[in-house]
Structures are given as C-alpha cells and as structure tokens.
Amino acid sequence: MAASESELGSHPPIVTVDDFLWFLYLYPLRVLAAIAPRRLLYPISRLSRLRARKRSEVVARRVLNAECTGIPKDQISRIAAAFLANSAIRMLDDLVVSWPSSLRRLRCSEIRGLEHLEQARSAGNGVILLTVHFCATRIAKQYLSSVGYPILTVRDELRVGDWWGRLGRRMLAPRRIKFLNAIIGECVYVQDRGCVLKIVGRLRAGGLVNIHFDGKAGAKTVPWPFLGTRRKFSTGIFDIVRLSGCAVVPMVCLGRSSGLRIHFGPMLDIVRKPGRDEFIEANLPAFVETIEQQIVNHPEEWEQWISI
C-alpha cells in the first residue's frame, strides 16, 4: 500500500488509491476482524493478489539475487507467492490483535527451545532475543507477554509515511500511527536519546529485549556479507551486549494468530573481548550467520525482501 513521494510529487492529490485502501483497512476491515471468525477473515488476504504481481516479481528477483545456497532456485516463485500471502495474513492478524479482547484469540501451537530462554534468563543479566523481520514476530511477542514473558522491542520511530493524499495525510495517517502503537506493545525507539539506557535498564532487571538485527542500520555500522551481498549492520547491539553482559538467544516466530509457532535457539556463544572493535570483530560473524540461517530456513516469512 505505498507509493513514493517522488511519484506523488510535492503537491499530493486530495485522495490516492492508498488512502482508500488504508481507509478500508483501518475502519470496515478492522470492525470485521473483531466480529468475524478467522476462517472468514483470512480469505480476504487473497484480494492482495490483485496488486501483487509487481511485488511478486520484485521478491522473486531479490531472492534470486540473494544467491543463498540454502534457497533452491526452483522454489523461488513459490517462495515469492507464499511471502505475499504471509504479508497479507500479517496485516489481517494485526487487525485481530488490535482489539483489547484479542489475547483470547491468540493460539500458540508450539513453543520450542524454552529451556534455552530459561537458561539464558537464569544468569540474571537479561536476554536479547535476536530476530529478523518475520511476519509473525509481532503477534508472537504479544502472546509471549500474555504468558509471562514481557518483551521490550527496539524499533524505528513510527513515521507518517509519504504515500498519502492530502485527505489521507490529515485523517488516516494519525489513525494509522495510533493503530500501530496499540499493536506494537512495549517498545523503545532507536531515535530516542535515552534508548540505550532503557534497553540496559530492562536487561539489568533480568528482562527480555527484542532486537531485529536486520533492521535499518543506525549511525555506526559495519559491513558484512549477507545473503550474497554486503550489508551494513548496526554496531549498537554489540556495545549493549559487551557493556551489559546479557545473553543473546535467537528467536523465530512463524505461523499466524490461529496457530503460532515460536522457536528459541541455543544461546549464542559470546566471545568476551574488552575493546569495542575487537568485540564486534569477534562476534559479528556468528550474529549474521544466525539471522541468515533464520531467513534461509523460512524465506517466505522474511518481510524485508521488499525493502532490501
């Protein structure tokens, strides 16, 4: 649902197609999500196919360019189609969990590797849950919070977006921000100057913090091979791990609100080095390898195929 600002120019029209789609999403569809069972709601995701051809081609091309030995070339069009279906389901699930009563509707069919998380927590220095942008991560975190694992999410500040027409910018954009704030849960924005202190405060209290390691790179970055190309990774996570002594546990969230699957991997073996650069050099390869493996194992779940 997005067109770039350059497409719209500096004087956007009164209403755009995206305005109309966002209106449908934030109002009638959201009401429908509250009352309709999911077996009736999910088929709506098929409507996304109407606008999906171009996106599907983009995803297929990017999967192909990624040159990942783990992703079979003959599966690329299937992966692109599954990715688009998952993205549409995720938007519908966001509607489901936007209602206060939603927690009763979240179903988790499998939690694997909880012992890894418990082992990491037992050290008492807090745990960073290392993830990539998978479709089910947001609702899985809501589920985990509801069963006694509250998670602080580190994320980019919510922006108004540049795809709106004038009417949408005035009326729908603020509504969208309010909607997203309600479903994201407890979070800290990387743009806040107190962000790092909040993260370390939570870790020091023995809590859980989620960092998407494939997120947009911050001010300080380091390049490293990733999915067949070179990508810049933020170094902030390494400073936090080095200075807080926290554990790092990979987490993969799959499925949908009617059947979530949450997998925790074994704690990463952190190489303790005193210097900042040495610490990054010693640990970056394992962090990148971990998230790359998450994507290779579940390419149809990775939301960033569109934005890389």
Add this chain to the structure above:
Amino acid sequence: MVRIRKVLVESLQLDVGDAEMPYEQMLEEVATLDSIAILEFVAAVEKEFGIKMEPGNLDFDFLRDLSVLAAYIEQRIEAGSASEAEGIAGD
C-alpha cells in the same frame, strides 16, 4: 561532582575545550551524537565509584542532573559500605 565531570570527559575522550561546557550541555551533545556513549559513561561511573546503578535509575533525565546523580552515587557508596560492614560483622 568534579569527579563525575572528570569521568565524563575522560570516558568519552572529549576535547579539553568541551570540558569547559556545563555538564548538562556536554551530556546532551554526547547523547545527540551517540546514544551508546551514554552507556560508556555509565560504565565508567560505575567503575570509578565501585557501584552498580539500579535499572530504574538508568534514565537520561536522571543522569543529566549532576547534583541528583552525585547524591545517588554517594548513597550507593554508603549502602555498599554498610552492607560490607554487616558482612564482616556477620563473619
């Protein structure tokens, strides 16, 4: 308070010219440029005074107030000494 300022300047390798700036302004500028630097500062304060700051006090507005921070550090040092003395008496 002088010691805290010194820790700030040394831990973040600020220019001597910066050291003339008011503490609050220095911290603001550092935080704007690099939020991780604030964490380096906290680590340096903890090392210098032999304390560990509580999670609830890891807050930018709290750190920005030099007199409040100094009082807190003093209190943590006293609390540390008291518990150490209790430990010795217990032995």
